[in-house]
Amino acid sequence: MQERYNPAEIEARWQEKWAREKSFRVHEAEGKPKYYLLEMFPYPSGRIHMGHVRNYSIGDVVARFKRLQGFNVLHPMGWDAFGMPAENAAIQHGTHPAVWTTENIANMRAQLKKMGLSYDWDREVATCAPDYYRWEQLIFLRMLEKGLAYKKSAAVNWCPSCETVLANEQVEEGCCWRCDSTVEQKELDQWFFRITAYAEELLDWTNRLPGWPESVLTMQRNWIGRSQGCEIDFAVEGDSRAIRVFTTRPDTLYGATFMSLAPEHPLAEMLTTADRRTEVEAFVRRIQGIDRLQRTSDDLEKEGVFTGSYCLNPVTGRRMPVYLANFVLMDYGTGAVMAVPTHDQRDFEFARKYGLPLQVVIQPPGEVLDPATMTGAWEEAGTMVNSGPFDGLDNDSGKLRITEHLEQLGCGRRTVNYRLRDWLVSRQRYWGTPIPVVYCAECGTVPVPEEQLPVVLPTDVVFTGEGGSPLAKLESFVNTSCPRCGSPARRETDTFDTFVESSWYFLRYASPQHDSGPVERSAVDYWLPVDQYIGGVEHAVMHLLYARFWTKVMRDIGLAGVDEPFTNLLTQGMVCMETRSCPEHGWLYPEESQGDRCSKCGAPAVVGRNEKMSKSKKNVIDPDGLIARYGADTARLFTLFAAPPEKGLEWNDQGVEGASRFLHRVWRLVGDHLELVRGAGGIDPAGLDESGRDLRRQVHRTIRKVTDDIDGRFQFNTAIAAVMELVNGISAWPDKTRHPAVLREALETVVRLLGPFVPHVAEELWRELGHEQGLEACGWPVCDEAALAVSTVLIVVQVNGKVRGKVTVPADADESTVREAALGDPNVARFLEGQTVRKVVVVPGRLVSVVAG
RNA sequence: GCCGAAGUGGUGGAAUGGUAGACACGUCGGUCUCAAAAACCGAUGCCCUCCGGGCGUGCCGGUUCGAGUCCGGCCUUCGGUACCA
Numbered sequence: 001m002q003e004r005y006n007p008a009e010i011e012a013r014w015q016e017k018w019a020r021e022k023s024f025r026v027h028e029a030e031g032k033p034k035y036y037l038l039e040m041f042p043y044p045s046g047r048i049h050m051g052h053v054r055n056y057s058i059g060d061v062v063a064r065f066k067r068l069q070g071f072n073v074l075h076p077m078g079w080d081a082f083g084m085p086a087e088n089a090a091i092q093h094g095t096h097p098a099v100w101t102t103e104n105i106a107n108m109r110a111q112l113k114k115m116g117l118s119y120d121w122d123r124e125v126a127t128c129a130p131d132y133y134r135w136e137q138l139i140f141l142r143m144l145e146k147g148l149a150y151k152k153s154a155a156v157n158w159c160p161s162c163e164t165v166l167a168n169e170q171v172e173e174g175c176c177w178r179c180d181s182t183v184e185q186k187e188l189d190q191w192f193f194r195i196t197a198y199a200e201e202l203l204d205w206t207n208r209l210p211g212w213p214e215s216v217l218t219m220q221r222n223w224i225g226r227s228q229g230c231e232i233d234f235a236v237e238g239d240s241r242a243i244r245v246f247t248t249r250p251d252t253l254y255g256a257t258f259m260s261l262a263p264e265h266p267l268a269e270m271l272t273t274a275d276r277r278t279e280v281e282a283f284v285r286r287i288q289g290i291d292r293l294q295r296t297s298d299d300l301e302k303e304g305v306f307t308g309s310y311c312l313n314p315v316t317g318r319r320m321p322v323y324l325a326n327f328v329l330m331d332y333g334t335g336a337v338m339a340v341p342t343h344d345q346r347d348f349e350f351a352r353k354y355g356l357p358l359q360v361v362i363q364p365p366g367e368v369l370d371p372a373t374m375t376g377a378w379e380e381a382g383t384m385v386n387s388g389p390f391d392g393l394d395n396d397s398g399k400l401r402i403t404e405h406l407e408q409l410g411c412g413r414r415t416v417n418y419r420l421r422d423w424l425v426s427r428q429r430y431w432g433t434p435i436p437v438v439y440c441a442e443c444g445t446v447p448v449p450e451e452q453l454p455v456v457l458p459t460d461v462v463f464t465g466e467g468g469s470p471l472a473k474l475e476s477f478v479n480t481s482c483p484r485c486g487s488p489a490r491r492e493t494d495t496f497d498t499f500v501e502s503s504w505y506f507l508r509y510a511s512p513q514h515d516s517g518p519v520e521r522s523a524v525d526y527w528l529p530v531d532q533y534i535g536g537v538e539h540a541v542m543h544l545l546y547a548r549f550w551t552k553v554m555r556d557i558g559l560a561g562v563d564e565p566f567t568n569l570l571t572q573g574m575v576c577m578e579t580r581s582c583p584e585h586g587w588l589y590p591e592e593s594q595g596d597r598c599s600k601c602g603a604p605a606v607v608g609r610n611e612k613m614s615k616s617k618k619n620v621i622d623p624d625g626l627i628a629r630y631g632a633d634t635a636r637l638f639t640l641f642a643a644p645p646e647k648g649l650e651w652n653d654q655g656v657e658g659a660s661r662f663l664h665r666v667w668r669l670v671g672d673h674l675e676l677v678r679g680a681g682g683i684d685p686a687g688l689d690e691s692g693r694d695l696r697r698q699v700h701r702t703i704r705k706v707t708d709d710i711d712g713r714f715q716f717n718t719a720i721a722a723v724m725e726l727v728n729g730i731s732a733w734p735d736k737t738r739h740p741a742v743l744r745e746a747l748e749t750v751v752r753l754l755g756p757f758v759p760h761v762a763e764e765l766w767r768e769l770g771h772e773q774g775l776e777a778c779g780w781p782v783c784d785e786a787a788l789a790v791s792t793v794l795i796v797v798q799v800n801g802k803v804r805g806k807v808t809v810p811a812d813a814d815e816s817t818v819r820e821a822a823l824g825d826p827n828v829a830r831f832l833e834g835q836t837v838r839k840v841v842v843v844p845g846r847l848v849s850v851v852a853g
Numbered sequence: 854g855c856c857g858a859a860g861u862g863g864u865g866g867a868a869u870g871g872u873a874g875a876c877a878c879g880u881c882g883g884u885c886u887c888a889a890a891a892a893c894c895g896a897u898g899c900c901c902u903c904c905g906g907g908c909g910u911g912c913c914g915g916u917u918c919g920a921g922u923c924c925g926g927c928c929u930u931c932g933g934u935a936c937c938a
Contacts, residue, residue, distance in 0.1 A: 173934095215857045219933055222856065227937070247938060260938090300936075327936045337938045346936055419937060540933080641877075642865060646858095648931090650865060654878055661892095662877085668892090718867065721876035728876090796872050801919050803872055827905085841918050847871050849918045 001674060001768045005667035007631025011760040015116055024063075024118040026074050028526040035071035036527050037063045038506055038566075040535030040543070041078045044104040044126075045085060048111045050575040050613055050639070050651070051536065053623045057636040058572060058645050058716070059534050060117045064756035065710050067118070068780035074527050076509040077112065077119040079105050081128035082498045084162055084178060087431045091465035097431040098459055101128055111624060115632045116759050123512045127501035132508065133433040134454030135518035136500060140436060141447050142557045148194045149425075151445065155264065155330070156424055158186040163468070164428040165190060167497060168421045169223070169542045177542075185288075191435060191494065192422040195549045199224055199418045202548055211568030213646070216540045223541045225419025230403045232338065232412040234259060234311040236271065237319060243267060243311050246333030246417050250406070251398035252340040254387040255361035257318065259311050260304065260325035260350070262335040263287045271322055273308030280305050280324065287326050302327050302350045314411045315388065315402075325350060333417055341377065342369065348377040361386050362395050423546065425497045430461060430470045432495030440482035440489040449483050455491070469493055502543055503550035506530055506565060519559055530566045534645075537571035544569070570645060570714060577619040577651035579608035587618040590653075610650055621651055633758035634660040640716040640757055663761055666727060666754070670747050670765050673736060677747060678770055680740035685786065692739045693787075695729065699746050700787040702726040706753045707783065716757070723753050744769075752781050796847040797822040799831045815842045822848035 002009075018024065028034075039059040042052055063075040079101075086097035105126060112119070125132055143149040157166040161181035165188060170177045195202075203224045206217045229248035236243060243259060261268055263284045272280045283305040304325035311320050320339075327346055328337050341351035342360045351358060358371035362382040369378055384393045390401055406412025426435065434455040436448035448455055458477045461470040471477055472493040482489040504518070510527040511520035535543075544566075551565040580588045582598035582605055592598065593605040613620045626635050638659035643649045688696070702722050709719035727750055736743045748769060755762040755775045766775050790811050795818060797805040805825035809818050819840055822828060828850070835852040842848050 218857055222934060225937070332937050344938070652865070652878070655865070658877055724876055798919070839918060843871060851918050
């Protein structure tokens with residue numbers, strides 16, 4: 001055995017062995033329970049970052065642990081390979097996206113292999129490969145048949161920088177999720193997936209995913225935004241048309257005194273009278289000129305314009321002036337709102353501004369609202385007034401009663417409204433899955449027939465960076481013939497949102513080479529659902545909602561038998577580091593600010609707060625450099641030890657040193673005792689003295705602790721801490737030569753418990769300890785309950801809630817013995833002097849609490 | 854505003870309602886060395902009259918023999934979301 005721990009040599013050797021022997025390859029196996037462990041696959045940007053290191057280290061611990069526990073573990077890896085950066089690289093550096101992506105994948109695969117992750121590399125998929133996306137095109141055709149995919153013209157989010165449209169989920173605070181440009185609105189003809197058809201089911205299942213973090217479920221529930229209410233039709237005065245509104249407050253109908261429409265509402269123009277036209281048009285133009293971010297900001301003043309028309313309140317007959325209002329959104333509800341200024345704050349402000357009438361219809365308990373003196377709307381519960389036959393009802397029952405009344409009148413009905421919009425999947429980009437349809441002058445929109453799939457993304461395109469998809473300019477791709485009538489036709493040149501590929505890759509992993517369909521049903525039935533999914537919380541709504549939807553679609557077209565894709569979800573925290581900047585040279589990389597000074601000018605570096613590692617702020621650590629310097633095991637150990645997985649991880653160079661030091665210590669501890677331990681026989685528990693039993697007890701306590709911490713709790717930091725304690729305990733144990741068998745068990749346990757965390761060094765030490773077969777052959781260590789037995793226990797004694805003494809008693813001492821021992825402790829007795837003992841609580845094996853006074 | 858999570862030493866973080874601060878980092882002291890690094894040993898919440906005692910888990914109350922943990926009310930930070938009718 002080498003005297004010094006040399007990670008580079010050890011790691012290369014084991015990685016080579018794992019690759020050569022395909023150690024982590026799996027098949028559907030009878031007789032062994034399956035476990036599907038998945039980490040979110042990366043975008044092949046070129047290099048892995050610390051977020052990947054953390055994500056995949058966490059996953060690998062679980063994979064290796066479950067394997068040791070006897071599960072048949074599916075642990076795959078692949079590439080989310082379509083996307084914009086590839087296209088940008090082509091524009092900027094002239095490298096073709098396919099070449100760029102392939103090279104990046106090769107680089108990153110090599111990096112991941114250097115981390116010693118236990119993937120079944122035979123299942124690797126890249127979503128840009130035709131034999132992946134062809135099945136996506138097929139599923140799209142099925143969705144088209146079922147009406148789950150459709151094309152419509154709509155106002156959509158347009159990112160001017162990415163030159164493509166975005167789904168609602170992909171707009172964050174009015175900006176593009178990817179590049180942060182301000183998103184504009186454009187009216188375009190686009191493809192959508194009917195995710196709203198699954199809104200109710202997606203929502204319903206959020207209550208049946210106990211293995212998901214509550215925060216993620218809440219975010220999804222809010223995003224779906226179900227709201228129960230009622231649609232009401234308001235007849236337009238002197239017109240056959242009606243304005244339909246959605247409201248959750250039908251109980252306030254008698255108080256509706258005017259109507260507000262979105263400026264984009266289809267009826268807006270028709271309802272504008274000649275004398276109002278100039279003003280209305282100016283208003284609409286002005287509002288549409290404001291970008292979405294400002295328009296939906298809270299402090300935008302409520303503004304509107306009168307159209308000149310009136311509609312009629314169906315229950316009061318009141319003439320309600322129809323306004324256009326800047327705060328009414330066309331894409332929620334029906335784009336029209338019945339305004340009840342007394343019971344809705346926005347309507348209140350609007351009414352005050354334009355001098356519109358107020359009518360109180362809900363009285364709060366013990367108070368009388370007066371429209372003349374109200375300073376705000378009353379939006380809470382109360383008793384109905386001025387509401388004809390409904391007076392005196394509590395407003396909650398009023399909701400139902402008025403809805404029923406409207407249903408009888410034929411001008412209203414119960415409805416459920418969702419905030420969730422259909423998923424806009426068209427992208428005006430090249431590097432994505434071609435949408436397999438053809439436009440024919442005769443036949444209209446024609447799906448590409450199944451047998452003609454895949455529609456292969458052509459490679460001979462020209463990247464100018466000057467707007468528009470390069471695909472649309474490629475005549476050889478665009479010009480085709482209609483599959484139905486044979487006449488000349490044009491291909492769809494939009495490609496899919498790349499979230500489509502990531503919505504089903506976990507299903508493809510079950511049978512990645514299957515070539516007669518998207519998935520092999522028997523393989524999906526065996527492996528799915530994913531038992532544990534691990535990834536960043538930033539995907540809480542987008543990816544995780546799309547993946548749930550797509551899984552249900554695949555179920556409904558017979559490709560999968562599960563309702564939900566992911567049984568358990570772990571969302572890991574971000575990797576953070578403090579930023580450093582120079583007043584002169586801006587953000588500094590860690591190596592540019594050594595000694596707390598800017599390496600360029602020597603000015604003191606300004607230390608900023610801890611933030612998510614990002615290239616733009618240069619607060620990044622390069623995993624390659626870390627691995628080259630310390631080895632993969634140290635990198636893994638530090639990221640697992642520094643914080644529990646779901647919390648943010650604060651980077652700390654000295655912490656890395658500490659992790660490395662620990663591995664060196666373990667190496668030495670084993671190496672120093674190899675001779676002693678190699679000749680050791682089995683343990684005879686009965687023949688051990690107290691010291692031997694003590695170490696064995698610690699060994700088996702550690703087994704129990706580490707097992708509990710990994711299994712389900714994912715408390716890797718405390719699991720590692722427990723092993724560190726054991727290592728400290730072994731180092732300090734004075735009887736190594738007297739009990740070599742106990743020492744052997746202790747050292748072997750350390751190595752076995754470390755296996756999932758630092759697999760290379762663990763396997764190496766295991767071999768040094770004389771084992772021909774790897775760690776997996778003997779499984780996960782089992783806690784020997786008998787070894788945990790203690791003869792005496794330390795009892796804490798409290799007097800009036802404060803610790804006043806500690807006594808040691810036999811483990812099997814009865815309550816009165818413990819009580820007497822506690823009261824007999826000199827220091828305890830001191831505090832009881834002159835006091836009456838009123839109560840004594842004895843917690844067996846733990847403490848005695850004395851109440852005196 | 855609403856929803857969610859979290860506030861514990863110099864730092865990262867531990868604690869089924871039962872000795873608060875495990876483990877690690879850092880710092881200080883020591884051993885070894887010509888010296889340094891590495892390694893090892895010891896100390897390390899604050900305070901005092903220091904075999905002992907007082908105070909300490911964001912703030913204020915409560916439940917309990919006993920609260921970092923449970924309950925009520927605040928404050929702060931982070932994340933999500935928002936004219937959603």
